[in-house]
Amino acid sequence: MDTKKLAIIATKGTLDWAYPPYILASTAAALGYEVQVFFTFYGLQLVRKDLSGLRVSPLGNPGMPMKMPFGPKWFRGINWNIPNAVQSIVPGYEMLATTLMKQTIKNTGVASIGELRDLCLEAEVKFIACQMTVELFGFEHSDFIDDMEFAGAAMFFDFAGESDICLYI
Amino acid sequence: MDTKKLAIIATKGTLDWAYPPYILASTAAALGYEVQVFFTFYGLQLVRKDLSGLRVSPLGNPGMPMKMPFGPKWFRGINWNIPNAVQSIVPGYEMLATTLMKQTIKNTGVASIGELRDLCLEAEVKFIACQMTVELFGFEHSDFIDDMEFAGAAMFFDFAGESDICLYI
Amino acid sequence: MDTKKLAIIATKGTLDWAYPPYILASTAAALGYEVQVFFTFYGLQLVRKDLSGLRVSPLGNPGMPMKMPFGPKWFRGINWNIPNAVQSIVPGYEMLATTLMKQTIKNTGVASIGELRDLCLEAEVKFIACQMTVELFGFEHSDFIDDMEFAGAAMFFDFAGESDICLYI
Numbered sequence: 001m002d003t004k005k006l007a008i009i010a011t012k013g014t015l016d017w018a019y020p021p022y023i024l025a026s027t028a029a030a031l032g033y034e035v036q037v038f039f040t041f042y043g044l045q046l047v048r049k050d051l052s053g054l055r056v057s058p059l060g061n062p063g064m065p066m067k068m069p070f071g072p073k074w075f076r077g078i079n080w081n082i083p084n085a086v087q088s089i090v091p092g093y094e095m096l097a098t099t100l101m102k103q104t105i106k107n108t109g110v111a112s113i114g115e116l117r118d119l120c121l122e123a124e125v126k127f128i129a130c131q132m133t134v135e136l137f138g139f140e141h142s143d144f145i146d147d148m149e150f151a152g153a154a155m156f157f158d159f160a161g162e163s164d165i166c167l168y169i
Numbered sequence: 170m171d172t173k174k175l176a177i178i179a180t181k182g183t184l185d186w187a188y189p190p191y192i193l194a195s196t197a198a199a200l201g202y203e204v205q206v207f208f209t210f211y212g213l214q215l216v217r218k219d220l221s222g223l224r225v226s227p228l229g230n231p232g233m234p235m236k237m238p239f240g241p242k243w244f245r246g247i248n249w250n251i252p253n254a255v256q257s258i259v260p261g262y263e264m265l266a267t268t269l270m271k272q273t274i275k276n277t278g279v280a281s282i283g284e285l286r287d288l289c290l291e292a293e294v295k296f297i298a299c300q301m302t303v304e305l306f307g308f309e310h311s312d313f314i315d316d317m318e319f320a321g322a323a324m325f326f327d328f329a330g331e332s333d334i335c336l337y338i
Numbered sequence: 339m340d341t342k343k344l345a346i347i348a349t350k351g352t353l354d355w356a357y358p359p360y361i362l363a364s365t366a367a368a369l370g371y372e373v374q375v376f377f378t379f380y381g382l383q384l385v386r387k388d389l390s391g392l393r394v395s396p397l398g399n400p401g402m403p404m405k406m407p408f409g410p411k412w413f414r415g416i417n418w419n420i421p422n423a424v425q426s427i428v429p430g431y432e433m434l435a436t437t438l439m440k441q442t443i444k445n446t447g448v449a450s451i452g453e454l455r456d457l458c459l460e461a462e463v464k465f466i467a468c469q470m471t472v473e474l475f476g477f478e479h480s481d482f483i484d485d486m487e488f489a490g491a492a493m494f495f496d497f498a499g500e501s502d503i504c505l506y507i
Contacts, residue, residue: 009358020209030323031326045401060226062224062225063186110305136443152365161371161503196492199492232383273474336504
């Protein structure tokens, strides 16, 4: 039987949306899929050497539950409904949300983005960075991890056109 | 001929982005497709028993046309261009946008999210909640509707890998 | 060998997210794919006659690098980390971000949205607007470019169900 193929276009560059491409890629690789991820637009943030700048914003996303990752269960169960007014005026609010999320991820035993990315590389997931958006955003090749290719969308279609699953994330 | 298959990964949890997975799933089911939806991240909001918390935010989405759902045609035709400054400072602005959208949906005869969800269940669309994000966000199984399975991404690939269409929403 | 098929559902209506559907559609068409794009929700903004209203918002998107498109290289290399507080209170901030992005796109030689859209039409990419969301948002058929069909999701599945790649953008 032919090897199944998963193609992913990763376009988002925030801490929360960093998870789906790496979770799906590493899961598929573990199931025996051949996987390629094409990083473009804000998705380029996910393959930078330094991931410490990844942040999450609850602004404009009323679907995000804001919960405290510490304290007794009843306290953690509260869904903090903080208005945009407060979110956008209090300096560092985005940083607070990022810290809360990182703490929650740690408490529930979910791997960090760096760990998931390493898992993908170990499982031979192929990473491609979109050369056009690298130039558009003014990045240098040296900003990115070593295990990457730089190419255009046309090259990605070679693989995507033969894939069993192709996701735009 | 084999039955066509549609696999959906639903990741967004706002009132506007609640529509695409349910409209696509119910339409495909009506056309004879076998359909599975994997709810993960903020998408978990869409399968909660209580949908009243679904809201829409125009903040950070300059593509959203804000129109009044009442009054004469010329008045409803105006595209209200309300600056972020006002949106984020006036308390309850997100609630106003949500009310306007619900009223518009009602006026144009579009079904509510609850109705579309019921349509999907009647058409035997299979709903799966991502167990990892259920734990990450601190939800309980009892927060969700009864007709659900709880599983991981690996289980979803069984179906997605055989699907004709697989969408990440 | 059969012609490859690419189906796209375009749902976003901002200046940055206008690029992916048009770049992917035009690239695939150049590679010999048959391509259909279904414009729905905010994606309808991308097929309006007048594209001058397309804007970009850094609000709620901490993954967006804000760089100056002029001046010496060291100056352009700075990643301006402007807090949400300033972004949402200073009137016209979204307009500034839009201008910076348009200038950057021009400086790096990337085509404008109007040019990419024309490329798609010349390459016989088929454009379909979702009739339900056209009515929901109160648009008129005359708001859109001439080379369009108006139809529902069911019609789109005819093509998508036979496609090699189907992307929800």
